[in-house]
Each structure stands twice: as C-alpha cells, then as structure tokens.
Amino acid sequence: MQASVRVANSDLHAKFGPKLITSVPGPRAQRIVADDHRLISPSYTRGYPLVVKNGRGCRIQDVDGNEFLDFTAGIAVDSTGHCHPEVVKAIQEQAAQLIHMSGTDFYYDLMPQVASRLSAIAPMPGPHRFYFGNSGAEAVECALKLARYHTGRQNIISFFGSFHGRTMGALSLTASKVQQKRRFAPFVPGVTHVPYPYRYRGTGGGPQEEEAYGLSCARFLEEKLFKTMLPPEEVAAIFVEPIQGEGGYVVPPNIFLQELRRICDRHGILLVADEVQSGVGRTGRWWAIEHSGVEPDIVCIAKGIASGMPLGICMAKAELMDWVPGSHASTYGGNPICLAAAMATLNIIEREGMNNAATVGAAAFARLGAWVEKYEIVGDVRGRGLMIGVEIIEDKQSRKQAGALRDRIVDLAFERGLLLLGCGENTVRLCPPLIVTQEETDVALDILECVIEECVMLATR
Template sequence: MTSDKPVKPRIIVEPPGPKAREVIEKDQKLLMQSFARWYPLVVERAEDYLVWDVDGNMYIDLNAGIAVLNVGSSNPDVVKAAIEQLKKFTHYSLTDFYYEVAVRLAEKLVEIAPVEKPAKVFFTNSGAESIEASIKVSRYSTRRQYLIAFLGAFHGRTMGAVSLTASKPVQRKWFSPLLPSVIHVPYPYPYRCPFRAETPEECGEAIIGYIEEWIFGKMVDPAEVAAFIFEPIQGEGGYVVPPDNFFSKLEKLARQHGILLVSDEVQTGFCRTGRWFAIEHWGVKPDVVATAKAIAGGLPLGAVIGSEKVMTIEPGGHATTFGGNPVSAAAAIAVIDYMKRERLCERAARLGEKVLKRLNEAKEEIELIGDVRGKGLMIGVELVRDRRTKEPARKELAELLSRLFKKGYLFIAAGISVVRIAPPLTIAEEALDNAIEALIEELKRIDLERHRTS
C-alpha cells in the first residue's frame, strides 16, 4: 500500500489553540460531561491516518477513533457507497420491512465470521446494542439465566452491557441494581496473573480451575449457565492478550456443559489483530460474535452473527428501529470489500510484528516499560514505576500522552497504565515508524527525568 500523504505531524500552534479552546468551553456548558476526554483535541477534518484540528494543526492518528477507522478516515470507497445509498433511501426500518443491501451485507458477514454455518445476523447500532442482543440470544436459545463474564472486561454502558463490564468502578457507580445472574471471574492476564503461576499457560489453567472448582463447584450449577461472554483480547481493560492455551480449555469446558461462547469482537474485529476476528488466533469457534466499531468505516452500525441453532428469538422478541440502516450497511459492504482487496488483515499482522519487535527492543533500555503485548495492530505497552513491584505508572502515562499530543501524535491509554497502539490499518508504514520512534523517545525522556528526581 503506497501513499503520498505526509508521514510526520505539523503543529503550527501549541494545542489547544484559540479556536479549540472556544469549542471546548461551549462543549462543557452544553454537553453532559459523562465522558472523559484524553486531551483537548478538537477535530475539524480527517483523511486516512491524518487528523486536522480547528486551529490548523495536523496529527498522525494512532487510535483510529477508538479502533473504529480501520480503513482510515473518510475512506473514498466508503464515502462513495454511502453517497450512492443516500440518493436511494436513508431509512425504512429493517425490522418491519425488507431491503437488499442488508441481505448482501449479511451474506458477507456470515462468510467471514468464525461461527458454525449455517449462520444468521441481527443488525444493531453499536457495540453495546450488539452485547444486549447477544445476552438475549444466549438466554432465549438456552433457556438458562446465568452469564459468566470476566474481570477487566468492557462490554458497553447500557444496563445489560454494563452488568457484564468490570473494567473501572466509575462505569458502574450508582447504577445498581444491574442485570441479575451475572458472575465475574478473573481473566488470564499473564503480566498480572491473579493466581500463583510461573508461566502464562499456568495462569490460563488456573482460571479454568477456578471456574470448575469455585464457580461450578460452590456457586452455580453449570446447567444454569447460558454463556461465557468475553473479549478475546481485552481492550479497555489494558489490551490484555490471554495465554495460548486458555480459549481451547474454555471451549472444552463450555461444550462439556452446553454453555454458549459469545466473543465480543467490537474492538478486535475487522482485521485489527491480523485476522478478521481475534478469536481465530486460537482456532476456537464461538456460537455468537458481537461486532460494531470498524464494521462500517465510522458510520453507526453493529451486528450479532451466530450459528442458526442459537439465533432463534421469535418474531417480536427483539427488534430495533435503526439497526441495519441502509446507508451504514452500504458502507459496511464497502469496508469488507476494501479490506479484502487491500489485504488489510495481512498488513496489520506484518506491521504489528514490526512494531512489537521494535518496542521489545526499547523495553531492554527503558525501565518504565513493564510489558509489551498484542496481535496485529492492537498493541499495548504497559508502563510501571518499578518492574519488581509492577506499580502502575499512572502519572507518567498521563504526561506521556500529553507530550505526544503536543508533538502531533494521537495515542490513548487503556487499563491503568497501558499505551494503546491501534492506528488505522491503512497508515503509511513510515508514518507508523515515526510515531513509534516518537513514543520511544518520550518514554526515554520521562524515564531519565524520573531517575534524576528520585
């Protein structure tokens, strides 16, 4: 993939500039401040991996609008498909009538999804809606009530989804009572395994053992459990990659007890990890895949893709006015076709290996880096104040993101002290290289400053 676009940022006024500050002031007056922004970036326009603010600064995008813009901002193929559909019709409620563009998209999703065929699709508007639908599909098809989710998970903020979410207390604070019959168990986080384990594989085995002995042995009969709901790589929780043995063992446990596997691929889907869906790295076939984010190139859309035997909710049992919007569906078809043509899964895998190698080299000389992990272009760099104690480097992370923003690089964080690296999969290789070197340079500076003041 070649590009003649700039590969370095251009900062002409220190952000936030005067126009940005004006917008921010109005935002604080008019919008409910129930979400926290990373830094004062006020976007005016974006193209591929480049972002311009209202003061004319140009940035290199390393977060893709939170892993949404996998095919880049304002992808020409996506824009063309959306405009063509806009000229035909913008809405006609798929849950009440029919239209061809939704069927064509469903065919493509069934083709690429790692679920047992034949399979069916339910369209939603967002990741949280996809999780809500997955909960209902799981309970309805199994006639069981319990759901098992994982600590550190983020599945959304609507009432069902937030009942599964266990990433930060603020996401659940004052919203109880939440959905009943949800059980949380530890996630196999190799760098911070909640059990005594010498290796990542032992960590995975310990989690399975905990479920068998303590959850099924003392808390709930597995015959009452509808589904395990999980992110194959935890996103908001810290870009946590489980040990290689974990999902095969979880699958075996689930099949033994007739429990469904629901893979939340909202952030990990659509080539982000070097495969269409992250669960494919472990050769496991989930019963249900929940998607959103990158599916439609920035337009609101989500989908639940499941084997026909579990997608059984009767007419009237679940519906949505805007799910499967024809403009978003047309855009999603363009996204999938573009990804196939440009081989973005393979590109993400290749560039991800290169980035991981460079960051692991940097880890040898930067004490602030505790762990480097990821698959494809979903990479986390965990920062610690002390490698022995693994104390999270919260202040250093905040300072790092601020410095990089002012230099023109748009990184964000995950977990407690993890740098997320999730650029558009179309990013120019040289631009990505420059961004990683800028990250390493600032990490070295902060590391040196820490030692000088200690």
C-alpha cells in the same frame, strides 16, 4: 532526545509526520472546549483538548489547522482510515437512493448482502443468522438476550477487566473501571465475574508457566465456581473478549480460550466472543479468536465494521437464533447507509487492510518489544496485529502501575502531534487505521519513544 531522533529521521518526519502550526490547543480549539464544558454532558472521558475539523487516512486536522498522526482511529473504529474514498462513495451513493426504511418492518437487499459476506468469513461453521443494531453495546445486549432465550437459562459468566458497553445489560457484564458502574445499581441479575489471565500481572514466567496460568483461570469455573455457588446447568453463556480492550489490551494464552470452549461443550453453555474492538481484521485475521483455533457460538461485532458509521452486529449459529418476531428489534439497526459503508469497509480490509495489520503490526511489535529491556518504565508490550498495548510502570522490581505517568505520556504525545489513548489502569494503546503505512508507524513510534525517554530523564533527575 526528541531532537536527536528528529534529526536522524528528518526526511521521514517531514514527509510523514505531524505538522503543528500553533501550540495545542490553539485559540479556536480553546473556545470550542470552553463551550463544550458549558453545554455537553460531563460524563464523557476526554483526555486532551483535541478539537477535530477533518480527517484523511491516518491524519486528523484540528480547527486551528494543526495536523496530527492518528493512532486512535476513533477507538479502533476508523478501520479504513478517515474518509476513505471508497467508503465515502458508498455512503454518498446510498444516501442518494435510500437513507432509512426500518429493517425491523420491511426488507432491503443490503441486509442479506452484508450477512452473506460476514457468514463467509465467520469464525465458526455455518449456517449463520445475523441481527443488526447500532453499536457494540447493542450487539452485546442482543447476545445476552438471545443466550437466555435459546437456553432457557438465566445466569451469565463474564470476566474481571472486561468491557462490554454501558447500556444496562452490557454494563452488568462490564468489570473494567468502577466509575462505569458507580451509582447505577441494581444491575441485571445473574451475572458472575471470574478472573481473566493477565499474564504480566499473574505470572512472570516463560511459555509453560503462562499456559498453566491460563489453564488455571479457565478451570477455576469447574474446580471452584461450579462446585460452590453456580450450577453449570443454569449458565446460559460465557462472554469473553479474545483480547481485552478497555481492560488493558490483555492477550490471554490460547489454551485459556480452548479450555473455555471445552467447558462450554461439557455443560451446554454458549460461548460468546466479544469482537467489538478486536475483530474485523485488526489483529491480522478477521477475528481475534481465530488465533486460538476456538469456534464461538455467538460473535458481537461493531467498531471497525463500517469505518465510522454506527453499526453493531450479533452473529450466531443459525440454530441458536430461534426467537420469534417481536422478541428483539431496533428501528435504526442495519440502516442502509451503514450497511453500504460496511460492504465497502469489508472490501478494503480484505484487499489490503488485514494483511497490512499483520505486517506493520509485527514490525511495530518487534521494535516496541525491545523497549521492555531498554526503559525502566516500560513493563510489558503485548498485542496482535495493530492492537498493541504498552504497559507503563514505576520500575521493573515493583511493577507498580503508573497510571499518572501513562496519562502524561499520552498528553506529551498529543503536544507533539501524535494521537494516542490509554486503556486499563496504565497501558498506552496503539490502534491506528489498518491502512497505516510503515513510514507513518515509524514516525509515530519515534515520537512515542522520545516522550518515553523524556519521562525517564525527568524521573531520574
């Protein structure tokens, strides 16, 4: 089946497709992988043996000269593609002027520049204040500490399926994979996890049933949790991903987020939106929570904000960030080079990336959606913009999660020159750079469809 698709789109694949000159991994890659296994922490979750040498746009070249089509974007980090010339120029020019002078102790203009730029596109009314760190986990740690500091309350609510990071505070909020927490207890106390509306796993009904399901998940807090074990006046914040990332690219009904906002307002609880993976234009809007019309109190930002440079940001309503000097800080947070990359990234996404994510994402979603009826192993397709998940199952009747089959699909795609990642128990995630073209997307989906058809045929033999 792969051959038939390639013949039908031979010119497209020749121009926009991957270019493999060796089997993968090639000989150089194999040597480096062997060295890595000997020297590097085994805690990293490598899926397949890709050894990267360089990247441009939506393409990655490995150390053996093989060129891949990248639909991972460094786990949704390289939002403007690899080595976008405007980002590279901003990094080079800043590095020639100032590499580091800790913003914890001194001032420089890029910090208020980036803050002002983000304030103008914030998903809640201003004024705002900003904290700069180095990663998504650090942005979450800041939000956790700030929520407790401002409210004087200790308890936090998070959701099953959530991923907020691996540092101890962020890990305490995380509930996506048990291995992430195994043998690291005790965790930060005061965190309670509650159900998140996973439509495909919770209801198979139409829009009305899905809304009722989303509403019931939110109302679980008042109808059960607050009546039995957690006084609402002792809850500082609810941390929620507007779209769950590591949990499986799960998109909740808008009414779920809307009801969370109402619950927070009733009880003086802060609503924290973790937009680390879903923010900065990836869903076709600046922030995924904007699709629901909900205004959060605090937003956690990282990944795509600086096109690969390490930057994490906690954005809050100004009145909430009322702590005093020494309460929280970071030596490297808001590094000048990272902030210069962020300014260039925001320019590119505003000019073209966000609209492209909406347009190309909609076309991809339309094609992928047809696969639910076409292929027995495709259970669900969900997402917004260029944040799309394809859930792989054993069969339609049981909906049994097929994690091993999902992994096989990702591996086969790699062997054909397409880079993908999994998320959740059994979902393939598509999160290419926001500048990906329609032609590159068509080729990537051709390859993915060929792999899925191959797996279907093998299963029926």
